[in-house]
Amino acid sequence: MGEKRSGRPTMNDVAAAAGVALKTVSRVVNSEPGVNPATAERVRAAIDRLGYRRNDSARTLRRGRTASIGLVIEDVADPFYAELSRAVEDVALRHDHFLFTGSSGEDPARERDLVLAFCARQVDGLIIVPAATDHGYLAPEFDAGIKAVFADRPPGAGCRADSVLSDNAGGSRTGVAHLIAHGHRRIGFLADSPAIFTAVERLRGYREALAAAGLPYDESLVAMGHPDQERVCAVVERLLALPDPPTALFTGNGRTTVAALRVLDAIAARRPPNHGRVRHGPGRLAGLALVGFDDFELADLLGVTIVAQDPSRLGLTAAEMLFRRLSGHAGPVLRLELPIRLIERGSGETAP
Template identity: 90%
Template sequence: MRDDPSVGEKRSGRPTMNDVAAAAGVALKTVSRVVNNEPGVNPATAERVRAAIDRLGYRRNDSARTLRRGRTASIGLVIEDVADPFYSGLSRAVEDVALRHEHFVFTGSSGEDPARERDLVLAFCARRVDGLIIVPAGTDHGYLAPEFDAGIKAVFADRPPGAGCGADTVLCDNAGGSRTGVAHLIAHGHRRIGFLADSPAIFTAIERLRGYREALAAAGLPYDEGLVRMGPPDQERVHAGIERLLALPDPPTALFTGNGRTTVATLRVLAAISARCSIDHGLVRHGLGLHGHGRLAGLALVGFDDFELADLLGITIVAQDPSRLGRTAAEMLFRRLSGHTGPGLRLELPTRLIERGSGETPPPTR
């Protein structure tokens, strides 16, 4: 027996162009022309075809179309976690640009796992996306070589690709932003500044550490490794890190946090510490907010990344713009897709210090 299960019967699946053609009494190709709005079809015929399409509920099969034409009108986006506000902002911007170009977006979360990044990218390639936007988890992108040979376009966002990959890249000015934030604390009199950074496997963490060191050096302050804690920004690690810092013989008077998640985790820890010391007039006991006058356990705080309610909480931050990052990356990609050639670009978007109070308190006078 052949593929079809019930010969001659009303087919179970969807109607095809052939079915529409039969229903409208025209040839397959004419239906194709109508569906694709190609010129040169008699209006009356076109109307008849459209009627048949509506009657049968026909929907073009884009797999077949893709197979025939070679383009899918879709792009792939690999980020770290769709549920992280930073990446979901980026994601939304990419989606908007793609929409304007009538493309769809496949999104996948790598969870900082290079193997998963690779799997996602290759799966997207198997689906023949026209292009890729990647926030890389890994540092080796040799696996992309055959894809590049095959003509796929890729743009890296937030972090650069591994060595030897000349693809377009959009980054933030991580070192510069970090320098600004730390210099700000120094300008307010702080000499011992703790740095809670992301895991050293991550490009942005390294860059921000560089900025931290540069700011210290510019002010003639020594670099003390004991003041730096690197690691994933989960609540427990951040908690342990802060406890360690505060237990130092010469503890920091200010903290610089390396990303949004770390900042939020830090706020929780500092609030808990403040509550424990119960120096606040019962405020925290009622759980009704943080506390006045720089009382984040007595520490000044500047964070990298803005986050929701940072304004209300009065947290000074170094803002990057995830939407702009996504938008820029997507625009670079579509420029490539529409034929632009030329060497890979590397853009750096600026950051902006936003003063809200937590970073403007002086160290306690001893």
């Protein structure tokens, strides 16, 4: 009964060292009442002397919980998702839970594999930034008691669960309307793949801003796809070569914005020094105004106007929603939409 396992002292060892019953040690370890203060102090001294550590995994398993949650995001290397993940982890730690994180890479099959792997490890709950458009595969997990919250994008078909999103369409409307207010009538729109919910919502906001200003929607000014440098370079070169090129760009996420800035800088560097335009910042390179969706590192120093969502608040809200469900809340399914704000820094405030 009193032997050590793998060199680690057990609760039986503590009881023997303190000269008390096993139940007394259990009460002290779990901060339960009913133990004489002097006895409790003797038990704590034995714990310190032996280096005993409570086996939380066994304790939580007996209660049907594992004190862990899983987070599935697009890419752990993306600064936006890194910030979201950190906020989730902070909330998890406050609730004495561990966080397991994995990247789906926008692959629905990979998302499903990660989710089911976390479920197989008996996490108490999940926060998912979905890549899939069908989440019917979660039904057995929900029946088994798993709780889930979807962040950044809503759940797909076959799934009813809480979600927290940013106002993607409203943010895009605000950014494009800002360019229109400064005299721009030909505005290029560069965004992520049309298979991604947020990209489609931002396109909707772009179109709504044009319609509100009485401007036509021109498909030749729109390009959607993966935000890699080579593709963005080709898109910007194509837009500038149009018979009636845009005077401004609205970029649909931080990575697209950074790629576009690199292209515009390269294009401006090829022009003669006395081309007739003064370079005041990256947004005015190559004669274009620019507003980007999402803030990014050094955007303030570069003077890039952006519409900013708050990834920390997104992660914080999603995690708090999840732990509310884990605590027993059984209210109706919630869908929260967080506001987005325009931050003017000069790149979108230049007239055509």
